[in-house]
Amino acid sequence: DTGVSQDPRHKITKRGQNVTFRCDPISEHNRLYWYRQTLGQGPEFLTYFQNEAQLEKSRLLSDRFSAERPKGSFSTLEIQRTEQGDSAMYLCAILGGRVSGDTQYFGPGTRLTVL
């Protein structure tokens, strides 16, 4: 248990639909990250938050993607007008956990399939 839950765990949608994923750290963590992992690849950084502020966005995060962390606790990642290329595992991570405060701990991920 890394202290990060993600919902849903699996999402199947049709091309063109909007989807939203949620990441919930079980306790307060200043930094929260989103990564995307496609099949056979390592995770790729998308964006991260320091409390409510979104401090960095990857060029992978097109204008169809938006992430929020309204109260500095949970975060949401929304994809508008999904495309088949968006099919991937979306991972949330927090900085710090039960063992070490200077390490990123990952949630179980949300697997998105776009038909």
Next chain:
Amino acid sequence: AQSVTQPDIHITVSEGASLELRCNYSYGATPYLFWYVQSPGQGLQLLLKYFSGDTLVQGIKGFEAEFKRSQSSFNLRKPSVHWSDAAEYFCAVGYSSASKIIFGSGTRLSIRP
């Protein structure tokens, strides 16, 4: 720009044999280095990390890694593998402990009975 290369896509070793997974990184300053493991259907789990100090770091599950600045490498080792070690292993680099992490493409480890 930072990058990580894991030259071995897939490795198969016999149970009880030793293991070494290779990792090379590209980064101008002293990197923050990580090894994560991902089992089927499981999330990413941190095996070990190197930030500074002793270049030989010990991790969980009997793994260790050695930072070699001259070779820009951070290879992962285990003296005797167990069937439960079968998984995908990712080497990663960051420019600080809190920065984004750049991952390699991973090495899939299979264990031969």
